Amino acid sequence: MCVRRSSKGGWGKAALPPAKQPLLPGGEGGGEGLQTLGEASPPHPALRATLSPWERADSVSVDAQVSGTTPARSGLSPCQTQMRIEFGGEPVVLDACGALYLERRGILAVADLHLEKGSFFAARGNPVPRYDTRDTLERLEAAIVCYRPETVICLGDSFHDCAAGERISPPDALRLEELMGQASRWIWLTGNHDPEIPRRFRGEAALLHQAGAVHFAHFPETPVRPLIAGHYHPKLSLRLADRHVSGRCFLFSQELLLMPAFGAYAGGLDTRDTALTPLFPAGARQHVLSYRGKLWAIDRG
């Protein structure tokens, strides 16, 4: 049985450091639907006001810092903004597109694709555009072209419901199969939306995967650490001066890293939601916001 999760919104205040790269192509932004956060423009003065230590020292904004990341296909330029962190003893690159790359393992991870969410709602009379799968696969392709991973791990809720594999259009199904052919290994971690992966798509299905010391699973409550997980679709919203800032967010401590949802229609849960409180020790959370195709380290005090 597939179970859906509700989400809540909220607001907060923080200081934002600017990053340095241009916009990613499409698909950026939090909230429901194919929302974008506007066109490139000079940062608001409030956004320039405070630089975090990451911005000064660790913010990675060039392709060269990730080996083998030369975009190989014209028209795709996913290597816009990346941030390097260490998690579980592994160098990890966070990407503004919402993906994560474990450099030493050649693992590209994405969470909560929710493929065919649009057709799921359309079938129930909700007149939403049905191009979310195409959009999500285009961005996933861009990330794969960028990182050339040995392994792709989809962290669960890859398919919005158990019948998604029957609704996906032939072109989108073919595109997904082609993407899967670009990695030596493709792992579907099962989630609450997709306890069973459509049989038409190859790859390995599992509840948990381990690479070195780092574990991957859909549910953050999985009792292993260090763990990279999805499920909650963290989203950060705040207001600075006259500007509303909102976007998907990497949320992590030393032991747990929650990935933002990658799916176009996935929506988000505010990082201050009480559902997230038990997952992190007090004061131990780091926020990295994806906003306007760039990553921003947020100090929420």
Ligand SMILES: [Fe+2]
């Ligand atoms: Fe999800």
